[in-house]
Amino acid sequence: xxxxxxIAELRQALSTAAQPAFVPTMGNLHRGHLSLLKQASTLGDxxxxxxxxxRLQFLPHEDFDSYPRTWRADCDALESVxxxxxxxxxxxxxxxxxxxxKVMADPVLASKLEGSFRPGFFDGVCTVVLKLFNAVxxxxxxxxxxxxKKDYQQLKVIEAMTKxxxxxxxxxxxxxxxxxxxxxxxxxNGYLRAQERLKAAALYKHLLALSxxxxxxxxxxxxxxxxxxxxxxxxxxxxxxGWQVDYVSVRRRVDLxxxxxxxxxxxxxxxxxxxxxAKLGQTRLIDNLEF
Ligand code: PAF
Numbered sequence: 001x002x003x004x005x006x007i008a009e010l011r012q013a014l015s016t017a018a019q020p021a022f023v024p025t026m027g028n029l030h031r032g033h034l035s036l037l038k039q040a041s042t043l044g045d046x047x048x049x050x051x052x053x054x055r056l057q058f059l060p061h062e063d064f065d066s067y068p069r070t071w072r073a074d075c076d077a078l079e080s081v082x083x084x085x086x087x088x089x090x091x092x093x094x095x096x097x098x099x100x101x102k103v104m105a106d107p108v109l110a111s112k113l114e115g116s117f118r119p120g121f122f123d124g125v126c127t128v129v130l131k132l133f134n135a136v137x138x139x140x141x142x143x144x145x146x147x148x149k150k151d152y153q154q155l156k157v158i159e160a161m162t163k164x165x166x167x168x169x170x171x172x173x174x175x176x177x178x179x180x181x182x183x184x185x186x187x188x189n190g191y192l193r194a195q196e197r198l199k200a201a202a203l204y205k206h207l208l209a210l211s212x213x214x215x216x217x218x219x220x221x222x223x224x225x226x227x228x229x230x231x232x233x234x235x236x237x238x239x240x241x242g243w244q245v246d247y248v249s250v251r252r253r254v255d256l257x258x259x260x261x262x263x264x265x266x267x268x269x270x271x272x273x274x275x276x277x278a279k280l281g282q283t284r285l286i287d288n289l290e291f
Pocket of ligand 1 (some may be wrong): 024025026052054058125128129131151
């Protein structure tokens with residue numbers, strides 16, 4: 001694997017690639033990241049991963065300083081999936097001067113759910129992703145980038161940004177990798193204390209229960225009202241188990257808007273998902289499930 005730190009080195013390393021396939025990460029890689037890399041390796045002619053903990057997407061009280069940085073293990077993990085190039089810019093490589101030009105994520109898509117609890121988060125994500133895309137894909141006729149469904153809203157925001165800026169990049173979605181009990185793999189799971197880890201799969205289990213209950217809904221039941229009641233019920237149950245719930249919300253997959261019953265237009269069974277964010281102790285987890 002070729003390890004590069006500057007944009008100039010990256011472009012040199014990519015000079016013979018026509019269609020790179022890219023997976024941006026913040027490191028502390030787990031099985032979920034590696035499955036995105038494996039997916040990427042089936043797409044282009046050169047697989048690129050980046051590791052960069054992006055200051056712009058952290059709020060002042062968040063965990064930028066303590067975010068796990070596991071360089072050696074990450075390099076070994078990327079070698080194990082035959083990643084061709086690792087782009088690991090230092091902060092001054094990507095932000096040699098304060099980044100005053102920023103991408104403002106679609107205010108409708110980015111202000112709901114995660115955006116309402118982490119204002120500015122998606123602007124920070126879009127700014128760094130556009131910059132990384134520019135580093136990897138400049139001059140290439142076409143490229144691929146893979147983002148995990150674990151961060152579903154991020155995936156939708158990046159899809160929309162790529163489309164609106166007419167970037168010649170196909171955005172692919174990778175499935176969420178889960179632990180043996182269903183907990184979605186996340187770099188932040190490492191913050192959980194042993195006792196919290198035992199409880200952590202409850203988030204997934206409640207999303208699963210909600211999605212299974214939805215399958216039993218009969219055609220004449222009003223979907224929107226059912227969803228509100230189900231969200232409320234899941235929130236109450238999680239709170240009783242000691243979670244601080246930010247949201248449990250059933251949304252349309254296409255635009256993350258709430259499901260609306262329109263006259264004579266039944267909501268297609270496979271068009272929804274439920275998203276959740278909740279804190280267990282000091283650790284905030286997010287998850288979602290399509291149904
Ligand atoms: O999902 C992440 O790890 C980050 O938000 C990303 C896409 C690498 C941008 O910093």
